[in-house]
Amino acid sequence: MNTELSVAWEKVQSMINGFIALLPNILLALIVFILFLFIASRIKAVVKRLTHNRRYARNLGLVLGRLAQGVTILIGLFISLSIVIPTFRAGDLVQLLGISGVAIGFAFRDILQNFLAGILILLTEPFQINDQIVFKNFEGTVENIETRATTIKTYDGRRIVIPNSELFTNSVTVNTAFDNRRLQYDVGIGYGDDIDVAKELMLEAMYSIEEVLKEPAPDVLVMELAESTVNIRVRWWIHPPRRIDDLKSRDKVLSAIKKKLMENGIDLPFPTQQILFHDQTEETDGDRSRQREGWPAVKGKVPKPRRISDSLRLLAQSHTSSDGNHKVDSHSNQS
Template sequence: MKAEISTAWDKVEAMINGFIILLPNIVLAIIVFAIFFYVARTIKQVVRRLTRNRRHARNLGMVLGRLAQGITVLVGLFISLTIVIPTLRAGDLVQLLGISGVAFGFAFRDILQNFLAGILILLTEPFQINDQIVFNNFEGTVENIETRATTIKTYDGRRIVIPNSELFTNSVQVNTAFDNRRIEYDIGIGYGDDVNLAKKLMLEAIHSVDDVLKDPAPDVLLVELAESSINIRARWWINPPRRIDYLVSRDKVISAILQKVYVENGIDLPYPTRQILFHDQTEETDGDRSRQREGWPAGSCEVPKPRRLSDALWKLAQMRSERNGNQIFNDISSNSNK
């Protein structure tokens, strides 16, 4: 019993002696770690101050500051461990960090991907807070850019949360990236109307709207000869380029064109017109393209005249009448022969 107590006491004494021997190293490690911790806080504040002047990037300084602080604290922890445990080499720590980093990366791949994408978005600023963007089927105003996701508020009052990795790897349309924005609208006139006069009236109507910029100047272009109308495209610029300004300016310009072109000057606003051609196809002419009327017969240089529906119905009635008359005549002839 005394031997066991003696052995236990020897072990306790060895532990105490080892702790006393390591005590200077522990104190030094704590001091070194405290210095690194203080330096990390200072770096965080410096980074936040340097990024404070970046317009609309209120989260950038906080994210980069925390990242710099974390890296500095981690380096201080490694140095402190090597002071306390002299046999622990930096290579072992790096190797351990690499193995654990790979496992951590596989486990939190999506989170890390969104985090890195968020940092890159905050650094490069392809869009900023209060910008109006279009992403896939979502359109609205950017509310916040965080390290994991970006939130936008749609024009009908909904909040959409989009992961940063999707925003960074896909196309995003930024409607408010520049000061000016161009609007265009296609307007149809009749084929019998004067195109030059219509274009002149449209330009006058556009210039009469106060919201339209004089520079760049608005213009009107003939863009299409459609089935029922001649389409002219009106184009003009506005500032600011936000959604509400876009809608208001479009409303004013279209109303001015409607009043100036169609109401005051009587330019035709054509309705869609379709022409129906009957295809003369019977069993007798089936497969004979030279005898079928579809637009006009193949191989014929003469364009056939279009027939009215009433003429076709009248011809059909005549054919039925003749068929009935022939049937009656055949019946009478067969009865007389009997």
């Protein structure tokens, strides 16, 4: 029993002596690590200061500052461990971290993708905070760009959180990327109206609107000869290009065009549709020996022209006749 106690006491003394021998190295490692912590905090502050002058770059400075701080602290940890444990090699820890990193990468693949995409978005700045963007079915103002996701506020007061990996790998429309924006609308006039006169009236209406820029100048273009209208496209530029300015200018431009055209007798026709019955023909339709309006061409037997009133009368008679037959059949069944 005494022998076992003496052996245990010797081990404790050996551990104490070893700790005392390592104490100077531990103190030096702590000093080095604290020094690196201070250097890391200063590097973070410098990075934030360097990116502070960039517009809307507060998130970029924060992320880059944290990355620089983390790398500096990791280097300080390697050096401190090498001081405390002389046999320790940084390559061993790097190898261990590499193996662990692969496992972590598979486990947190989506999170890492969003993180890297967020860093790239903050660096390249395809859009910035307060920009108005369109992404798939979402449209609104960019509120914040974080490392994981970007948040936008829709025009009706809702918040949409979009993962950065989707924003980085898909198309995004930035409505406020430039100072000016062009808007357009198709106006239909009647076929009997003078196109040149209508175009001149539309231009006058647009020039009378304060929100419409005079340079670049608005323009009007004939775009389509539709079924019941001649479609003329009006185009104008606005500044600034935000959603509220879009709606205000559109309201004033369309109201002014409608008023101007109606004051000058230009027709704004409703969509019209002509319905022909299967046997409705006219005397002047041409050679009645040829197939026309779905009727087969039978030699010596040409359908006579009918009016729509005659066709309706035939339909009514057919309906009345079928009702009478139905009543007779019902009476016979009852008998």
